Amino acid sequence: MIWHEVNDVIVITLPEGFDMNANLGYLSREKNECMYEIESDIITKVITLGGIRSLVQISVISNKQMVVQFLNNSRPIEKWQREEIVTYIHEWFDLDNDLTPFYEMAKADSLLKMPAKKFYGLRVIGIPDLFEALCWGVLGQQINLAFAYSLKRQFVERFGDFIEWNGKKYWVFPSYERIAELTPADLADIKMTVKKSEYIIGIAKLMARGELSRGRLMKMSFKDAEKSLIKIRGIGPWTANYVLMRCLRFQTAFPIDDVGLINSIKIVHNMNRKPTKDEILELSIPWKNWESYATFYLWRVLY
Missing domain, CATH: 3.30.310.20 (DNA-3-methyladenine glycosylase AlkA, N-terminal domain)
Known part of the structure; x- marks a missing residue:
């Protein structure tokens, strides 16, 4: 640094x-x-x-x-x-992170050549706070992005804190300590499912008890960290890989079932159907150790 x-x-x-x-x-x-x-x-x-x-x-x-x-x-x-x-x-x-090897690989890749050139200089923007990353992963499950952002705003403005400057509020994400003390009924005003409320409170409680932390996960191998996250109620392979990618910085994180990834592959390859999981696995062979960057650049194609 x-x-x-x-x-x-x-x-x-x-x-x-x-x-x-x-x-x-x-x-x-x-x-x-x-x-x-x-x-x-x-x-x-x-x-x-x-x-x-x-x-x-x-x-x-x-x-x-x-x-x-x-x-x-x-x-x-x-x-x-x-x-x-x-x-x-x-x-x-x-x-x-030195992205030179990623760009070298992308130049020769049928899927990544265009986004790597068009969005050159883009980094995988992280969410350094583990609780925020996990909440965002849970909030975003099985809903569109605009609705996920609306839920996040409701959650942050209801339970977060802020610094006021020049007449504007700049928000601080709710702490896991605060959320650990709540019940799903306390989150009823936020338009998310009861299940998501339970998942978020459950994650906050694990963190408050010291059973889950960024430091702990960072000491594990990718596979062990992925397994630890998937054991948590409400976290499946997609959410785990999302958090491994954006918070824990494992470059091999790969949310292969992600709808955005599937749609962007369809667009870039001009397909009239969705690619199968086997096809995505085949296409991703050259991405070894850069799966998270490949995914992030392909997402960028969509907006």
Whole structure:
């Protein structure tokens, strides 16, 4: 991680081949997003680490440097705390990953050639907080994306916290500690199924008891982490792989049954039917160790 500070502003050196416009294109795909705001290519977001909440504005200069400004007197005093914010941003944008081998592979791949060229510079945008990633995975099960975003907003505004600045609220995702104390009846106002409410509360309780944590999962192999997640009520292979991909950063994570992935393959290959699972497995052989990036780039074709 290469970064320095200039007059209370953090400046992060970006890797070769990073393109902010490609990433903003992904981040601004849904107007109902409640965890950050994008205006004039500047992201405003609350970053919560331990008990410290910082409201930051993130902008990029010539795709070479990412500038992080603190708003509302929320700059952490200690350098190690600011370093944690840099780490969070690195994880969010997957900045430590060299994508050169992915692009080399994609050039020769019938499915990835077009999206890799068109969206060059896009990273797999992460969800560094495990509870948020798991909730988002559960909320998104078997519904369209717009409705999933609506549920997330309801959940966050009902149980989350916020920092107010310039007359606007910038939200903090609800903590697992808070959700662990609720019953499904407390979530009845949110238009999700009772089952999803039970799953989210169950996940929060596991985390509150210390039985489930990002640190614990990160120490496991991909297969062991996948098995651990699938054992949890409400988490099937799709949700597990989604979380392994976007939070735990396993590049081999592959939500093969994902509807978006299936539809994008159909579009790119100009098929008049959906590809079968066997066909997808065959097509994905060259993606070895880059399955998560291949999936993310193919999703990007859809919007």
